[in-house]
Amino acid sequence: MSFDVTAVRRQFPILSQIIDGRPVHYLDNGASAQTPDAVLDAVRTYETTGRANVLRGVHRLAERATDAYENARTDVAQFLGVQPMEIVFTGGCTAAINLVAYSYGSLLKPGDRILLSELEHHSNIVPWQLLRARAGVEIDMIPVTTDGRIDLETLPGLITPRTKLISLAHVSNVTGAMLDVGAVVTAAKSVGAKVMLDGAQKAPHGPIDLPSLGVDFYVFAGHKAYGPNGIGVLWAKPELLDAMPPFMGGGSMIGRVTFAETTWAPAPRRFEAGTPPIGPAIGLGAACKWMQALDWTGAHAHEMTMVQHLMDGLQKIDGARIFGPAGLQNRYPVVSFTLDGVHPHDVAQTLDSFGVAVRAGHHCAQPLMDRFDLDGTTRVSMAPYNDGSDIDALLTGVRHAAKTLR
Amino acid sequence: MSDQLYQDRIVALAKAKTGAGKLENPTKSARRDNPLCGDRVTIDVRLDGQGRIAEIAHQVRGCLLCQASASALSSVAVGRDAAGIAAVRHDAERAVGREEGEAAEPFAAFAPVAAHKSRQECVLLPFEALKDALS
Structure with a gap:
């Protein structure tokens, strides 16, 4: 049986919220994950x-x-x-x-x-x-x-x-x-x-x-x-x-x-x-x-499908560059990227208007940012309760930022 | 909400890049970092004999709000001394809702930032750097 993301999402009450008319696309799990009913x-x-x-x-x-x-x-x-x-x-x-x-x-x-x-x-x-x-x-x-x-x-x-x-x-x-x-x-x-x-x-x-x-x-x-x-x-x-x-x-x-x-x-x-x-x-x-109790074989495959979906989408956006492993091997669903000409905070702020929560900045890893001469990155961090609609909303927001902020 | 934040006037100020760059022989320079977000502003000034700004340049490694603020500040800085810059800062503080009253141009453009408390420091960081440079 395939991984039932809907059943997982149902256990997280915060994800059913509508804020300013938009669903919550929570992709800031690396900062703090959400909490299930249990x-x-x-x-x-x-x-x-x-x-x-x-x-x-x-x-x-x-x-x-x-x-x-x-x-x-x-x-x-x-x-x-x-x-x-x-x-x-x-x-x-x-x-x-x-x-x-x-x-x-x-x-x-x-x-x-x-x-x-x-x-x-x-x-x-x-x-x-x-x-x-x-x-x-x-x-x-x-x-x-x-x-x-x-x-x-x-x-x-x-x-x-x-x-x-x-x-x-x-x-x-x-x-x-x-x-x-x-x-x-x-x-x-x-x-x-x-x-x-x-x-x-x-x-x-x-x-x-x-x-x-x-x-x-x-x-x-x-x-x-x-x-x-x-x-x-x-x-x-x-x-x-x-x-x-x-x-x-x-x-x-x-x-x-x-x-x-x-x-x-x-x-x-x-x-x-x-x-x-x-x-x-x-x-x-x-x-x-x-x-x-979670099916992690299914959950991990689901997470990696989202990572691939995200990477494929970002690669189609002019000036979007993934910072991190390009493949799916030995990696987890934390994906950082930069967008040429747009500061990560402005990407993240734009995403917020699409209902998408991500983290932007140095991620408390300033030596790493210095090593690559980066102002920061926009970080998408996923959990098993995320789904393709979260990634789609994110990609829409990144395209909007690319179009309006540079 | 965020669409309203990035209104055309703010984007235009950032794109104008007024004063962006370095001065060859600055009288003073100062750099300020925002440790929370990593934004970084370096400001060079050349002062006249009375301590007024004769020339100003800035380098911003930061977000659009920080770039727009540095650009706006540079557009009004020449001819002002530290007290004059402090007066301009009041405009910025009013624009972002930290002080009562109406902000004068060009900082009136930053009014949408009032609804985004976490971004207000981005607008004020160039003032912190310039304050250090003038101290």
């Missing part, structure tokens, strides 16, 4: 039948809240193919990377090296620069190929015995290119370096088998994966979590507190100081279950 229902159930703080209370609502929170951890773990106690809930993907940079980073020594790439989101650059300023580590950068992929051919020359961590985007938030994780892990192992993947743009496209990837850290954001805002995930190998000191201090993350000395709770509690984002975590658990 997630809204889970959060509402918590808020209306089990709202309380977790871990501390003995009353029934507290027990319901704790159960729901820990069940969410299990749902996220199953989505990633790992154990629940290896999942740390954070305030977001950025918070998760900062946690690793601070905590794992505190185990590094001056002169140790972190390897990033030129296409990283600022959230996978700046925390390491802060660590560099704090701890004297060095940062190396893998360049990007002209079709927007991390150039792994340069890897052997960049990895050194002092390289302790390679932190890369699993899927680029600008070009949609997917990383060859195996090649990175093999290279990292040759010098004993750890590998962290920023999965913000990969997690929204289905379950991930982390053990088979062989990485050491994985992070992703709830709101890009059909879950609520204010929640993110850090997964790390248990021996790493055990070795890492706390990032933030407070309630829940302690073993025993005295003024003379405080001991830490085991992971993941050690990294979840204070009251966690309970409702958002429960919503994310529901999102992971929702994703696990």
